Amino acid sequence: MNSKKTKIIISVILALLIVIVIFVMHNFVGLGAKDIKVAKNFIEKLYSINAINKQEDLKSIKYKRVKTLNTKNELIYKTIVTDSFGIDLDKNYNIIGFANKELVKVDSEITVEEAKSIADQYLSKIYDKEVTFKTIKSDEDAGKLPYYSFVYLKSKYGYPLYFNEIIVNINKSTGFLDNYTNSSIQKECKEPILNISKEMAEIEALDTFVKYHKNGQISNITELAYADNKSISELCYVVAIKGKDENGADITWKLFVSTETKEIVNILKYGTEDSVIAN
Numbered sequence: 001m002n003s004k005k006t007k008i009i010i011s012v013i014l015a016l017l018i019v020i021v022i023f024v025m026h027n028f029v030g031l032g033a034k035d036i037k038v039a040k041n042f043i044e045k046l047y048s049i050n051a052i053n054k055q056e057d058l059k060s061i062k063y064k065r066v067k068t069l070n071t072k073n074e075l076i077y078k079t080i081v082t083d084s085f086g087i088d089l090d091k092n093y094n095i096i097g098f099a100n101k102e103l104v105k106v107d108s109e110i111t112v113e114e115a116k117s118i119a120d121q122y123l124s125k126i127y128d129k130e131v132t133f134k135t136i137k138s139d140e141d142a143g144k145l146p147y148y149s150f151v152y153l154k155s156k157y158g159y160p161l162y163f164n165e166i167i168v169n170i171n172k173s174t175g176f177l178d179n180y181t182n183s184s185i186q187k188e189c190k191e192p193i194l195n196i197s198k199e200m201a202e203i204e205a206l207d208t209f210v211k212y213h214k215n216g217q218i219s220n221i222t223e224l225a226y227a228d229n230k231s232i233s234e235l236c237y238v239v240a241i242k243g244k245d246e247n248g249a250d251i252t253w254k255l256f257v258s259t260e261t262k263e264i265v266n267i268l269k270y271g272t273e274d275s276v277i278a279n
Helices: 002-028 034-048 112-126 198-210
Strands: 064-070 075-081 085-090 095-100 131-136 147-156 159-171 177-181 214-218 223-229 232-244 250-258 264-270 275-278
Touching (some): 034 095, 034 112, 112 131, 112 147, 112 159, 112 177, 131 159, 159 232, 198 250, 223 250, 223 264, 232 264
Parallel strands (some): 159 223
Antiparallel strands (some): 075 085, 085 095, 095 177, 147 159, 214 232, 223 232, 232 250, 264 275
16 A cells, blocks of 8 residues: 555656656746747737738747857847847847848838838837937948938936937838847936036036137037936936047037036047047
């Protein structure tokens, strides 16, 4: 009797172990792994909003992990691919990149205005937080590329985060999503505190500029945006100043002046001394 009970107990334990092993393999190695699930859900989302070509049966798409990039102690990102797409995830399983491998080219093209409207629609479906449209990329090769490239800024409390970009590329022929990039690391944003006026910020920025150069003049409309200050982001006036260096060459500085403390949080330099100064 005892022998029979022992056999039953052993059988139950073995059955449980088999189930556990299958569960572990499915969730951490196979298609049940979290990174695969997240990538799969993202493609399903793109299918549901008609953002990509849907000729391939959604259920037949095969997902494969091809790259896991690590530092010494910390995962940076993973890449999941299918035959047609690539998806990048960060260490918290957020989608930080998407690439459509099938760059279709047809004779007709949609207008940039149509593409912008499409980009707005796609982004509203795949990123549910605040954004502010920044610009359309228009470098020398833009006309040769098969897509329009739109740049957005993440936003908080109604203000853009100056260094946190999202890029959406829309195919000029099909209107499909060719690329999506959302890899900036968003720091915690302090609630906006406006202790100083725009005019006070501009004076502070000019005073800082003329310590190093002469003939500084404000060159653009001063705007409000979040900028990183060490481990946190805080609201700043973004003051653009043009002037000349010691050799007479044109230079431009963008100075980020804290709306709370009047501290110069960041400086972007353009011209003969392209660089960034950050506290």
